[in-house]
Amino acid sequence: MPTSKTPPESSPQEEMSEKDSSAVDPLNTINKKILSVFLKAIDSAKRIEICQECDKYLKLAKICSECNCFMPMKTRLRKTKCPLEKW
Numbered sequence: 001m002p003t004s005k006t007p008p009e010s011s012p013q014e015e016m017s018e019k020d021s022s023a024v025d026p027l028n029t030i031n032k033k034i035l036s037v038f039l040k041a042i043d044s045a046k047r048i049e050i051c052q053e054c055d056k057y058l059k060l061a062k063i064c065s066e067c068n069c070f071m072p073m074k075t076r077l078r079k080t081k082c083p084l085e086k087w
């Protein structure tokens, strides 16, 4: 007697996991874009070290007197530059 077996149907949980793996997570994409704006902390620390040695740096306010920026924030942003090209 011929036995023709049909493939077992996948469970709803299996179907969900298949969809999840192929779908693009919009939150993950947004997070990556936001994080790409910032430098890694170690690179930011190098910039801050340079500023702390600079005569334009107002240590108490943590502001650069050349560009008037708040340096703990400016040094974290990837596309920012020192106005005197020190970093």
Ligand code: SF4
Pocket (backbone or CB within 6 Å): 050, 051, 052, 054, 055, 056, 057, 063, 064, 065, 066, 067, 081, 082, 083, 084, 085, 086, 087
């Ligand atoms: S950004 Fe440049 S000019 Fe301003 S404090 Fe830092 S090193 Fe000095």
